[in-house]
Amino acid sequence: MNAPAVLLTDTSAGPMRVTTPAPRETWWRFVDQDPATKVSQTPAWLDCVRAGGPYEDTSRLYEFEGGDRMVLPLVSRRRRPRWLETEESWPGEWGVGGPVAPGSIGPQQARAVFDDLARRPALRVGLRLRPEDAATWAHAVPAGFREDLHTVHVLDLDGGFGAVWERRFRQRMRRAVRRAERSDVEVEVDRTGRLVPEFYTLFEQSIERWAARQHEPMALARWRRTRAFPRKRVETVADRLGEACAIWVARHAGEPAAAIVVLRHGTHAKLWHAAMNRDLAHPVRATPLLHALAIEDACAAGCREYDLGGSRQGASLARFKDGFGADVVASPRYYRERLPVSAVDRGLRKAVKRVIGFQG
Missing domain, CATH: 3.40.630 (Aminopeptidase)
Structure with missing residues (x-):
């Protein structure tokens, strides 16, 4: 060097x-x-x-x-x-x-x-x-x-999980989590990278759903998404960050239904990526359960915030994040080009x- x-x-x-x-x-x-x-x-x-x-x-x-x-x-x-x-x-x-x-x-x-x-x-x-x-x-x-104005949804974890659940989670989100808890949903969390293949399989299944919703040719969607977010990237982050990278997987009737990757440093936890098989995950509300468990885990570790990332205002994903009581804050990008x-x-x-x- x-x-x-x-x-x-x-x-x-x-x-x-x-x-x-x-x-x-x-x-x-x-x-x-x-x-x-x-x-x-x-x-x-x-x-x-x-x-x-x-x-x-x-x-x-x-x-x-x-x-x-x-x-x-x-x-x-x-x-x-x-x-x-x-x-x-x-x-x-x-x-x-x-x-x-x-x-x-x-x-x-x-x-x-x-x-x-x-x-x-x-x-x-x-x-x-x-x-x-x-x-x-x-x-x-x-x-x-x-x-380039970017915004992110950040959930304040002050007061611990009990306060977050009662005061910040919207009623509809608490109902969704309770529904998942009553369903045949099993959750596993791993901090060694062992669940990367299971997560990425769900990510590839998500590409099919996104392509259909956006009227995008499947070949183009797969090329674009896997190029922007290759499996090697998840493997690298899991390997380099170790226990600071947690992969949460929810299974319904033994089949992978939803997964999230949550990164942590100091008092900050961040949702990095999420994926699901909607046909399996949505009826049993597997994704809200994963977030609730990850938020509870972040609170137990002393984190002060849970960053749910950005999404387009008015989109269904933004409404989903709002269900946790997250605030929308600015995270701008500035650039100069010749x-x-x-x-x-x-x-x-x-x-x-x-x-x-x-x-x-």
Whole structure:
């Protein structure tokens, strides 16, 4: 591994020192000192990203004159001409990146980071922020950066599972869980990766349901979904995170009906992916039961929040998540491009969807 490069520069927040890649021991120390750190902001997640694609570590340690410091997780895509390189925190489906810091970061420091990213030679530079940072960084965004507004459903676990069940779960969700408990549903949780094949089989069955609902050709849906979320990715995350990755599987009459993958770091639990055989799972409400058990498990482990991820407003999935009493919070992505590749990509996707009659 090459030695880290160090850059000294003047910014609106004063002199700034940048070290890249960020030293691992410093990054882990900031993770331990920043209570809002998500599992996807850890060096372990960087290792998962690198194992899942042609990426290299370009994380950046920022040090300011007043003593403020932060690490920005960042990867660049290898094997591309320099003018086509991208740097993301994180790319594609890898979720929330953004800064990790042992103390509070103000708009001036955030602006200095944006200015540093704006100078990067890559075609595209982007970062996805956790909800706790959204307001501060929104006040620092310079001209030239665009925003993709993402929202996530986050359930407050304050008070423990008893309080969450009584005060936050909607009545319809409590009924669904009780119905599952009265049905022939057995649940298993594994933290070794042993249940990855069972989960991914359900994921592939889910693709058929999604394709039919969205009027998408099955071959295209399977290619698109498995390319965006290959089985190897689940295996890598389960292997690298160990006990922090829990796979919950519900079986009805002995057959796999539904499964969820829940990741955990510190006081934060996150639903990473879910899948089901709807014909088996829906009549017995297997998925609500899995979430209730995972939420109870997170409460017992001392977690303060359960992140159910994002979904389109008004969609049935958003209504499902609302049933747990989760709040909708902003988790924006900001990006800068030297050429309008995102606009071109969106235009092509819209054209294809019109041709095939895609719905959703």
